[in-house]
Amino acid sequence: MHYGMVIDLKRCIGCSACTIACKLENRTPENVYWTKVLKTETGKYPAARGIFVPRACNHCTDAPCVRACPTGASHNTDKGVVIIDKEKCMGCRYCVLACPYHARSFEKAPTTGMPGGDYKKNQGTVSKCTFCQDRVTEGKEPACVSTCPAEARVFGDLDDPNSQISRLLKLESPRARVLYPEAGTKPNLFYLD
Amino acid sequence: MNFLEIVLILSAALFVIGFIALIREYVAKKEFTDVMDEIPWGLYIVAYFFFGGVGGGLLVWSAIRGFMTDDGSGLVLAILSLAFFIAAGFSLLLDLGKPSRFWRIFTIKTQSPMFWDFAGLAAGLAGTVGLILFHCGDLVFATNEQLGGSFLQISGWGSMGKFLLFLGANANIGFIVFGIACGMMVFAAECWTLNLCPGKGLWNERSLFFTLLFDGILFAFAFDGLLRLSGSAQSILIPFLVAALLLHILGYGSEHFLPKKKASPQVKTKTIWIAALEIISLVLLMINNYSGTYWLVLIASLLVLTGGVLHKYDQVILPQAAMSYEQWTEYKTPPIYNNQLSKASVCFGLLGLAGIVYFVVVKILAALLSF
Numbered sequence: 178m179h180y181g182m183v184i185d186l187k188r189c190i191g192c193s194a195c196t197i198a199c200k201l202e203n204r205t206p207e208n209v210y211w212t213k214v215l216k217t218e219t220g221k222y223p224a225a226r227g228i229f230v231p232r233a234c235n236h237c238t239d240a241p242c243v244r245a246c247p248t249g250a251s252h253n254t255d256k257g258v259v260i261i262d263k264e265k266c267m268g269c270r271y272c273v274l275a276c277p278y279h280a281r282s283f284e285k286a287p288t289t290g291m292p293g294g295d296y297k298k299n300q301g302t303v304s305k306c307t308f309c310q311d312r313v314t315e316g317k318e319p320a321c322v323s324t325c326p327a328e329a330r331v332f333g334d335l336d337d338p339n340s341q342i343s344r345l346l347k348l349e350s351p352r353a354r355v356l357y358p359e360a361g362t363k364p365n366l367f368y369l370d
Numbered sequence: 371m372n373f374l375e376i377v378l379i380l381s382a383a384l385f386v387i388g389f390i391a392l393i394r395e396y397v398a399k400k401e402f403t404d405v406m407d408e409i410p411w412g413l414y415i416v417a418y419f420f421f422g423g424v425g426g427g428l429l430v431w432s433a434i435r436g437f438m439t440d441d442g443s444g445l446v447l448a449i450l451s452l453a454f455f456i457a458a459g460f461s462l463l464l465d466l467g468k469p470s471r472f473w474r475i476f477t478i479k480t481q482s483p484m485f486w487d488f489a490g491l492a493a494g495l496a497g498t499v500g501l502i503l504f505h506c507g508d509l510v511f512a513t514n515e516q517l518g519g520s521f522l523q524i525s526g527w528g529s530m531g532k533f534l535l536f537l538g539a540n541a542n543i544g545f546i547v548f549g550i551a552c553g554m555m556v557f558a559a560e561c562w563t564l565n566l567c568p569g570k571g572l573w574n575e576r577s578l579f580f581t582l583l584f585d586g587i588l589f590a591f592a593f594d595g596l597l598r599l600s601g602s603a604q605s606i607l608i609p610f611l612v613a614a615l616l617l618h619i620l621g622y623g624s625e626h627f628l629p630k631k632k633a634s635p636q637v638k639t640k641t642i643w644i645a646a647l648e649i650i651s652l653v654l655l656m657i658n659n660y661s662g663t664y665w666l667v668l669i670a671s672l673l674v675l676t677g678g679v680l681h682k683y684d685q686v687i688l689p690q691a692a693m694s695y696e697q698w699t700e701y702k703t704p705p706i707y708n709n710q711l712s713k714a715s716v717c718f719g720l721l722g723l724a725g726i727v728y729f730v731v732v733k734i735l736a737a738l739l740s741f
Contacts, residue, residue, distance in 0.1 A: 247484035248474035267474055268467015270410035271484050274690070283410060283467065285402040301402070301467030 179257035180308055181335040181365035182322070183342050183353070184231050188329035191216055191229030195321035195330065199233075202309060202320035206296050209282040211306040212321050231330070233321070234259060234280040234306035235356065235364030242272035242281065251303075257335070257365060258308050266302040273303055277360045281305045308332070335365065345369075374597070381725025388719010391712045392464070402467065404713055408705035409690040413713040414465035417720055418458050418487075419560060419582075420589075420682045425454035425494055426556035427586030428593065432501050433549035443599045445505035448549075449735070450593065452498040453727040455556075457720045459491050464716065483563040490559030497552025502735070504545035507538030509739070531739030557582045564685060581685075588614060589678050596671035598664065605659075611652045611674065615645060644684075647677035 191214050199205070199212045212233035219228055236259045242251045243259060250265035251272050261272075273281045284299050309319035313332075317323065322330040333342035346353055352369040395401045404412040432447035463469050475488050527535070561579040591607040593599075651670040658666040687707050 244481045245483065247477065247479050247482040247488075248471070249477050249479055250474075265471070265474055266468065267471035269465070269484055270405070270467070271482065273407060273410040279407065282407050283402070283405055285405060303467075 178255075178334050179336045179365070180236070180313070180332070181257070181342055181367065182233075182236075182308070182319075183331045183345055183367045183369060185329045185331075185349075185369040186228070186230065187369065188327040189214070189229045189231060190327050190329075191227060192326065194324050194326060195231060198320040198324035199306070202312070203307075204292075205282075205304065206284055206299075209284055209304060211280075211282070211304070230368070231321075232278065232280070233366065234276075234308075235278050235362065235366040236306075236308060238363035238365065239361060241275040241277070241360075241362060245271040245275035247271065254310075258310060259305075260307050260310065261303060261305065263299055263302055263304075268301040268303065270303060277357050277362065278364075377597070377725060378729050381722040381729070384718045384722030385726055386719075386722070388716045388722060391715035391719065395712055395716070400712070404708045404710050406705060406708070409687065409707045411465070411686055411690065412707060413709070413717055414461050416679070416682050416686045417461040417717040418465070419564075419686060420679055421454045421458035421461060421720065421724065422491065422494075422556055422560055423582060423586040423678070423682065424589045424593065425451045425458055425498075425586075426553045426560075426583075427588070427590030428454060429494060429497050429501065429553040429556070430550055430583075430587060431590040431594065432498075432505070433546045433553065436501070436504060436546045436549070440505075440508040442505070442508045443594075445502060445508055446597075446599055447590070447594070448498050448501035448505055449731050450597075450724075450728055452495060452502070452731060453724040455491055455494045455498065456727050457724040459488075460723060461717070461720050462487065462491075464720075483559070486559040487563055490556040493552040493555040497549045500545045500552075501549040503534065503537050504549075505538060506534045506739075509535060509538070527739060528741040530741040534739060553586075554583075557586060564689070584610075584614070585678060585681060589675060592671040592674040592678070595667045596675075598667075607670075607674070608652065608655050608659075611648055611655070615648045615652065644677045644680050647673045647680075651677070 193214045196210055196213050200210065203211060205211055212231060215230045215232055217228050217230075218225055220226055236257060238253075238257065240251070240253065240259050243253055246252075247269065248265045248267055250262045250267075251259060252262070253259055268283070270283055273283055281303050282305065283303050284296070284301065309317075309321075312319060318332050319330075322332045331342050331345055333340040335343060335346075337343060338347075346367060349369050353367050354370055355364045355367055428447050428451035432444045432451055435444035435447060463472055466472060475485060477485075479485050557579055560582050564578055564582075588607075588610050591610060595607055651673040654666045654670040654673075657663075658670070691705055691707060
């Protein structure tokens, strides 16, 4: 089993509902966003258009953050998800530097945030998208996937050829790409251009 | 009051200032205010590279002095190197988000450059201890007048002192080679740390090891001249400064010397300042060659060290602020590192700590020798 995600950029409307859903689900502290939608504009009037690119951890197979971590806190699970063991993280922020996708956040001293979050315990450590492992274990989809009103995100098992994600990648292979392939990280977050 | 007593008092004052700044940060819960996701490493890491570079350079210079002479300067250089390695270690500890979990570094993840940073520091410390033992043999020949400026006044030789002298007098060239190898390991670890992002081509700099080694030895000569240790450093400092100037002005084809065109405006002008400081130092040293005035060497050395700190700032902050992978379009404006006086105060405190550690180690050594 190897989890991955596909984001269809033609479907994304830049509403940032995924950002809010992720924050609500994971109780991330102030100024920490595990997923965000980057918005740029291209072209000139009257042909200008907005481009919305949802960004999150790419859960790379050859993750530089895992290699950089001196304590083993950042590691790949057997399902291909890169997670951070909060008990081991000493907050050196090597992984933040190593990640070419700027997917990680350092949890500084949060003064406000979502009720129920474990702020004091996680203060001084690094956090990032976990593909909502708790939800996935219960058979649900990650919060960002289930919330997306445009159904731009698809999550599933890349090793299962019959899964929706595998079939979508096969069908839309000319449009499928990953971010910064030259980094050699083998990301498992795909974009349909 | 002699010169080094003044240095000791200054070190103590700097340490107190840094300590108070650190306590105030923790009390006000502002210990991470300079950390940004775009620029996660700040002044403490700059301090680590500076102190580590000074320690490594002093270690190599101390080892080389072992080939050249036995006037005791090698011993003083080795103890100074130890003090700066300890300051470098503390700068890494202070930067951690959870310093109490520092012991997890012993997980020994050899793929992580940070493990090798600590291993390099440990090797540096081992190298300095080895060289201190080796240079103990110098004490047979060095007079109290030669050592007098270094606080190392030998009041008498006890059995422990004679044993250390015996070890030092019979230490062979292996100690020197060991010291140089440990120094190289420090620079190699630092080099890998700065080149740690395989995906960020900006940091894959093959010449970086030599840049770091060069910086370290330049700093060592500057400290040697500043503290009037060997007497020969200023004459060697001149050609090194000329080389440093050429490297900075010509750019050496390296982003670590010249900022990229799209670099954050925060660091764009730093190279000009570094070159200016080096030119002034060079002029002062050349004047000193004719006049023999120590104050010129003092000011020149301080300017070289100031330029060195700015260079380390560029080496650490610049690649983070330069933002590869077209992230300009993503973030709209370049990130600006939030320099903070409190963080700078703590870094000065670490410099003061190095001075105090030097004093303490010298006193312990003198006590051991008379034991």
